[in-house]
Amino acid sequence: MNEALNYDVIIIGWGKAGKTLAKQFATSRKKVAIIEKTKAMTGGTCINIACIPTKVLAVDSATGISFDQAFIRRNLVVQKLNETNYANLANEDTVDIYFGEGSFKNDEVIVVRGGDESIELTGELVFINTGAQSILPDIAGLKDSNFVYDSTQLQELPTVPQTLGILGAGNIGLEFASIYAGFGSAVTLIESSSKILKREEPEIREAILEVLANRDIQLLLETEVVTVHNDDSGIHLETKAGEMYTFDVLLVATGRKPNVEGLGLENTSIKQTENGGIWTNEFLRTSVDNVFALGDVRGEEQFTYASLDDARIINSYLYGDHAYTLAERKNLPSSVFIEPPFARVGLTEEEAIEAGLLVKTNVLPVAKMPRAHVINDKRGLFKAVIEEGSNRIVGASLFGQESPEIINIIKLAMDNDLSSTVLKNQVFTHPTMAENLNDLFQ
Numbered sequence: 001m002n003e004a005l006n007y008d009v010i011i012i013g014w015g016k017a018g019k020t021l022a023k024q025f026a027t028s029r030k031k032v033a034i035i036e037k038t039k040a041m042t043g044g045t046c047i048n049i050a051c052i053p054t055k056v057l058a059v060d061s062a063t064g065i066s067f068d069q070a071f072i073r074r075n076l077v078v079q080k081l082n083e084t085n086y087a088n089l090a091n092e093d094t095v096d097i098y099f100g101e102g103s104f105k106n107d108e109v110i111v112v113r114g115g116d117e118s119i120e121l122t123g124e125l126v127f128i129n130t131g132a133q134s135i136l137p138d139i140a141g142l143k144d145s146n147f148v149y150d151s152t153q154l155q156e157l158p159t160v161p162q163t164l165g166i167l168g169a170g171n172i173g174l175e176f177a178s179i180y181a182g183f184g185s186a187v188t189l190i191e192s193s194s195k196i197l198k199r200e201e202p203e204i205r206e207a208i209l210e211v212l213a214n215r216d217i218q219l220l221l222e223t224e225v226v227t228v229h230n231d232d233s234g235i236h237l238e239t240k241a242g243e244m245y246t247f248d249v250l251l252v253a254t255g256r257k258p259n260v261e262g263l264g265l266e267n268t269s270i271k272q273t274e275n276g277g278i279w280t281n282e283f284l285r286t287s288v289d290n291v292f293a294l295g296d297v298r299g300e301e302q303f304t305y306a307s308l309d310d311a312r313i314i315n316s317y318l319y320g321d322h323a324y325t326l327a328e329r330k331n332l333p334s335s336v337f338i339e340p341p342f343a344r345v346g347l348t349e350e351e352a353i354e355a356g357l358l359v360k361t362n363v364l365p366v367a368k369m370p371r372a373h374v375i376n377d378k379r380g381l382f383k384a385v386i387e388e389g390s391n392r393i394v395g396a397s398l399f400g401q402e403s404p405e406i407i408n409i410i411k412l413a414m415d416n417d418l419s420s421t422v423l424k425n426q427v428f429t430h431p432t433m434a435e436n437l438n439d440l441f442q
Contacts (some may be wrong), residue, residue: 002119004109007033010123012102014261016307018129019085019194023323026092033121034089035102035112040235043085044305045296053078054175055337057155058125061182062339067160070183074155103264107288111264125290127314129307130263132256132296136168141228147235148228151176157249160185165237165247169196171336173253174208178338181217188218188245190225190237191411195251199255199384201397203363208342208399211379215339220245232382240325258299275299283317284310284324296385301332331414335404340366340379343407346395346414349385354432358388365438366400370431383418384440391419393441402433409434 011018018034025032030349060070069387087094098121100114110121133151134265142148149157151172160183166173169191181187189196189212196219197205212219224240228250233251241422256276265272271279271287284292292314295307309329316324333345352359367378380400387394396410413423420441428435 002151004120004122005033007031007096007121007123009033009125009127010034010110010121011127011129013044013129013131013259013295013297014085015131015295016046016304017311017314018127019044019089020308020311021127021294022089022095022143022151022407023092024311026089026095026240029094032092032095033098033123034095034102034112035098035116037099037101038243039086039099040082042082044304044314045130047081047085048078049099049155052081054151054179057179058175058182058337058339061179067183068158071098071158079095101262103262103269105264107268107270107291112255121265123290127292127294128263128286128297129294130259130297132302133259133261134252135255135257136252137254139225139228141260142252144357145228145230145235145250147230147248148252150252154249154251161247161249163234163247164188164249165190165235165245166253166267168253168255169219169221170255171252171334174336175339176251176253177212179214182339186216186218188220188247190220190223190245192222192224194222196221199348200342200344203381204397204399207379207381208338211338211340229314256296256302258297260297263322266405273299280326282312283322284326285317293300303332303334306332306389312349314403331381331411333406333407333411337404340377340399340401342380342399343403344395344397345411347385348395348397349383352385352394357394359385359394360388361385362440363441364436368439369400369433371433371436372400374431375401382436382440386420386441391421392417393420393423396440400433405436406434409437 001275009025009032010256011022011034014036022032022034056074057070098112100112102110102112105111113120164180164185164187166177166189169189177187178191200351225237226240227238229236234246234248237245269288274280278293278297280286280293286293294310331345335343351360362384364382366372366380372378383397385395388415393414398407423437424441
């Protein structure tokens with residue numbers, strides 16, 4: 001093997017934080033190596049197999065577009081973004097792109113293997129940005145059965161299954177249930193616990209259950225699958241209670257874990273957390289001084305926008321005053337793109353009480369909102385949690401159309417310590433969903 005090639009920066013994984021930093025370093029004339037397994041993943045998980053393609057399908061399934069048309073549009077959107085992301089770095093003359101598997105030979109050397117070839121790299125700074133991967137539960141027969149897919153593989157099917165079973169009723173399971181029900185699949189969600197979204201507001205949970213029932217999405221709670229097998233008629237599941245279920249296709253949506261397989265961490269001094277993520281300090285620095293971990297691979301927040309924010313932390317650490325750290329990250333919102341969508345920021349009422357806060361709440365049904373009548377979708381409700389006396393916004397949960405947009409207004413208010421009265425008295429355009437913040441924060 002030839003002598004290792006040296007770079008100012010090595011980035012393993014083309015995720016949101018990695019590609020953002022790569023562009024910035026290239027603009028500063030740093031010599032950058034970016035490593036990604038295949039060209040198909042150029043730009044990272046979000047644009048190729050996660051956020052963007054699934055939301056294209058979610059939008060189209062809710063608007064009556066056929067699956068064939070939606071499948072074509074999904075692929076065109078992914079192709080466009082993939083090509084754009086590739087060109088964005090390939091056109092930088094200080095950036096070298098390596099397609100292959102990057103792994104640590106030791107704390108200093110990274111080996112890139114592609115086919116029968118390999119090359120060694122060293123870098124002044126190294127960033128691990130390899131994301132997360134689906135968890136396959138330990139169920140007899142699951143690994144070896146046909147017609148079993150994870151969320152990436154299911155999107156590659158060019159046709160809609162007549163019957164779709166989904167293991168897991170978390171965010172991913174709910175989103176795919178909503179998408180495929182919209183395209184005509186008979187969907188069954190199988191959940192081992194007694195509740196879905198058990199960390200969410202009970203009013204929100206009940207409203208989502210009502211929507212699932214009205215959309216004929218079957219929900220099996222406290223159902224533990226013990227064996228799986230397939231034949232020409234489909235995939236067969238047996239539960240601990242002895243019940244049998246058969247589907248054309250089974251989606252495994254039982255969560256995601258840090259994607260550290262193949263990184264060769266065992267050859268390094270890089271420490272991991274109990275959940276398998278890469279440990280970092282508040283500046284995202286690992287236990288090896290020049291190595292940093294970004295995004296989902298840390299085993300914490302699994303959001304593209306959190307990964308982008310990780311890049312801001314790196315900028316603060318390398319070029320700023322060290323003021324922005326993980327500890328300074330505030331009020332990270334989340335959205336579940338079911339139909340209608342659900343979004344949340346801050347604490348629930350129960351969490352606030354457990355934290356020792358004295359709070360007041362307000363629940364506003366979407367059916368009372370003028371905009372809901374205009375768009376003819378009165379499903380859902382909004383809930384706000386406010387601290388007594390100070391009127392500080394503690395949290396909000398929004399289930400209804402446009403909630404992923406509106407939640408950002410509430411986050412902005414919380415980040416800037418604005419009283420709930422600011423939103424109560426704000427002048428919004430009419431008729432919009434945002435104007436209902438006037439009533440929500442009464």
